[in-house]
Every structure is written in structure tokens, then in C-alpha cells.
Amino acid sequence: MDSGALRIVQDWYRTGNPDLLSPDIEWRVLESFPAGGIYRGRDDVIGRFFPSVKAHFSAYETHPKTFMADGETVITTGHYRISSPSGVPGEADFAHVWTVRDAALVAFRQIADTAAINARSGGC
Secondary structure (H helix, E strand, O other): OOHHHHHHHHHHHHHOOHHHEEEEEEEEEOOOOOOOEEEEOHHHHHHHHHHHHHOOOOEEEEEEEEEEEEOOEEEEEEEEEEEOOOOOEEEEEEEEEEEEEOOEEEEEEEEEOHHHHHOOOOOO
16 A cells, blocks of 8 residues: 555545646546536636536545555545535535555546436536
């Protein structure tokens, strides 16, 4: 297990520090997820993805539960805690696959229960 890669992913969930993202990160979100698609680069993820996805909910939180690391790959499972625009709460499970290189997050791939997410979103 590469404890450095694991530590960087855990730091991301704890702090959301954009400096942990590589300037060239590839961020892949399911097309059926609000704001789904491929985002390229730190500025695209921070400036376009997060504001866009959060606009679909009155609350949007990521809660990781388990972490599995193998070399530069870290897999995280957990759940999103969300609320619809009118405040109806819900949860949806996720798995996130991260690639860490040179002490930076260089790739992200999301797998999620999009049916549960879309039941609470303000529309895709």
C-alpha cells in the first residue's frame, strides 16, 4: 500500500485543498450525474464542476467511509448526503477511483447511485 497516495486522497476529502489537484487532472463524472462529464485541469474542476453540481442541491456533502490503496491508485467508497433545492434530504452511495502521482491527484473517476442523486437534484 502506498501510504503517501492514501494520505493525499484523505487530505483532499478532509480539506478540499485545490493545491492537491494536479494542474492537469482529468476529472470524470457519470453523464447521468448532475454536471456529469469530463473536466480537464484544476481550474475546470474548481471553477466549473463544483459550482455546477452544487447548484442542483441546497446541500451537497461527500462522506467517505472506506479507503483501499494499491500503489498510485486509491479507491474510496462512501455516500453523498444531499438535499433537494426545496430541502428534502437524501443519500446516495459512491465509489471514487483516484490516481496519485508526484504527490498530486492526477485522475478522478466517479461511480455513483445516480437514480438516488437525481431524485433530489434540481434537474440535470
